[in-house]
Structures are given as C-alpha cells and as structure tokens.
Amino acid sequence: DAKTTQPNSMESNEEEPVHLPCNHSTISGTDYIHWYRQLPSQGPEYVIHGLTSNVNNRMASLAIAEDRKSSTLILHRATLRDAAVYYCILENSGGGADGLTFGKGTHLIIQP
Amino acid sequence: KAGVTQTPRYLIKTRGQQVTLSCSPISGHRSVSWYQQTPGQGLQFLFEYFSETQRNKGNFPGRFSGRQFSNSRSEMNVSTLELGDSALYLCASSLEGPGTVSSYEQYFGPGTRLTVT
Numbered sequence: 001d002a003k004t005t006q007p008n009s010m011e012s013n014e015e016e017p018v019h020l021p022c023n024h025s026t027i028s029g030t031d032y033i034h035w036y037r038q039l040p041s042q043g044p045e046y047v048i049h050g051l052t053s054n055v056n057n058r059m060a061s062l063a064i065a066e067d068r069k070s071s072t073l074i075l076h077r078a079t080l081r082d083a084a085v086y087y088c089i090l091e092n093s094g095g096g097a098d099g100l101t102f103g104k105g106t107h108l109i110i111q112p
Numbered sequence: 113k114a115g116v117t118q119t120p121r122y123l124i125k126t127r128g129q130q131v132t133l134s135c136s137p138i139s140g141h142r143s144v145s146w147y148q149q150t151p152g153q154g155l156q157f158l159f160e161y162f163s164e165t166q167r168n169k170g171n172f173p174g175r176f177s178g179r180q181f182s183n184s185r186s187e188m189n190v191s192t193l194e195l196g197d198s199a200l201y202l203c204a205s206s207l208e209g210p211g212t213v214s215s216y217e218q219y220f221g222p223g224t225r226l227t228v229t
Contacts, residue, residue: 036218043116043202043220044155087155100145100204100218102155 004088009107018075020106022088025069032091033064034100035073037084044087044102047073083110114139116205116221124227130191133224137184137205144186145218146178149200158201161186190226198228 005023012018024033035047048055048062050071055062061074075082087105117136125131137144146158157170161180178188184205190197204218 043204043223044218046217046219049217100147100155100157102147104154 004090004103006086006088006103006106008104009109011109011111012078013111014080015077018078018082018108018110020073020075020086020088020108021070022072023070024088024090027068027090033062033068033071034089034091035060035062036087036089036100036102037082038087038105039081039084047086078108078110080110080112083108116203116219118201118203118221118224120224121222122225122227124229125193126229127193127195129193130189131193131226132187132189133201133203133226135186135188135203135205135221137186137203138219141205141207141219142184143206143208144180144184145204145206146186146188147202147204148172149202149223150198155202158188193228195228198226200225 003026032049032051034049036044037047038044048057048060050062050064052064054064063072063074065071073086085105085107087102089100089102116138119134123131135144143160143162145160147155148158149155158172158176159169159178160167161178164180164182175191178186180186200223202220202223204220206218
C-alpha cells in the first residue's frame with residue numbers, strides 16, 4: 001500500500017476549524033483516501049473517504065489536491081469530543097482483502 | 113441498529129494458555145476483519161473473513177487463527193500465548209466484500225483488552 005505522512009500531533013481551540021493534512025505522494029490512480037479516527041478507549045471510527053473530488057458529510061470535509069498527492073481533513077467547528085487520533089489511509093479500490101493499513105496518525109488536541 | 117459487539121471486553125491469561133475472542137458484526141454485514149493494537153506497533157491487520165472464508169491474512173504467526181460462522185459472527189483464537197500478545201484486539205465489520213468501495217467503510221467494535229502475564 002502507498003504510504004501516508006501525517007504530523008504527529010496538532011492542537012486547536014474549541015469551536016474553531018481544524019485542518020488535518022496528509023501527504024501521499026506515491027498514491028496510485030486507483031487508491032481511495034480514507035480517514036478514520038480513534039477516540040480514547042474506543043475502536044476506530046470511519047470519518048470520510050474520497051477519490052478525486054472533494055467530499056462532504058455530516059462529520060467533516062475532505063479536500064483532495066488536484067494532483068492527489070495530498071489531502072486535508074477539515075473539521076469545520078471542533079468540539080472537545082473531536083479530540084482523537086486521526087488516521088489517513090490509502091486503499092486500492094480493487095478490494096478490501098488486505099485490510100486497512102493504519103500509520104501513526106495525528107493526535108488532535110482540542111483546547112477549551 | 114446495534115453496532116459491532118465484542119466479548120469479552122477484558123481478559124487476563126497466562127503464558128502458554130490459549131484464548132478465543134468473539135465478534136458479532138452489524139446485522140447484514142458479511143465481512144469481518146480483525147486487528148491487533150499495541151502501543152509500539154499501532155493497529156495491525158490480522159485477517160479478514162467474508163462469507164465464512166478467510167480472504168487474506170496479515171503478517172502474524174500461525175498461533176493466530178480465526179473463523180466465521182454462517183451468521184457472520186466471527187471468532188479469533190490465539191494459542192500458546194506469549195507476553196507480547198498483550199494488546200487490544202479489534203473487530204470490524206463491513207457490508208460488502210472485495211471490489212466495492214463500501215468494503216472500506218469498516219465499523220469497529222470496542223475491542224477486547226487481552227493481558228498476558
């Protein structure tokens with residue numbers, strides 16, 4: 001699987017937008033970009049995924065660079081409950097049999 | 113709709129013993145994956161089952177095995193436990209099998225915390 005690079009940690013204030021970056025310079029044309037997050041003492045939680053176009057859902061937005069070598073997860077208005085480790089994952093659209101390859105992720109700290 | 117459930121939530125075993133962990137996927141989900149999470153190695157893929165068949169296996173020794181039943185419930189077994197097997201074992205289910213995007217929308221359970229002493 002193609003590798004992703006994320007900052008180890010980021011800090012933001014409550015009720016402000018958060019932009020979590022992810023670099024994936026070796027992404028292939030068939031790799032989907034997925035984001036999961038893991039809250040303390042819980043299993044990972046699906047956040048959003050995309051291929052080429054920007055995506056929005058009730059949890060977040062995903063902005064994908066035109067060359068697809070980077071992407072940004074956007075939390076529009078962070079709350080304390082958004083404090084978690086966020087994982088950016090690439091997976092080939094050919095199938096899920098290889099499982100998700102989780103890196104170290106970004107530890108997001110939200111200050112009240 | 114109920115989420116993914118895992119039993120037991122906590123388990124303490126001694127070296128050399130074997131353990132069986134259980135996972136009940138979300139109703140209607142046919143794919144079940146297992147992951148191991150440790151502070152040092154992070155989240156690592158163990159194996160995935162779809163329609164009672166193991167489709168792929170991660171880089172773990174043969175002491176780790178699993179199976180899936182006709183109702184999609186899955187169990188994983190670890191034999192001859194070692195201290196290094198202490199970890200959070202996570203189960204995830206998804207609706208479809210390979211070749212579909214939704215196979216990556218995995219829904220994780222709370223995990224089973226295994227401590228080997």
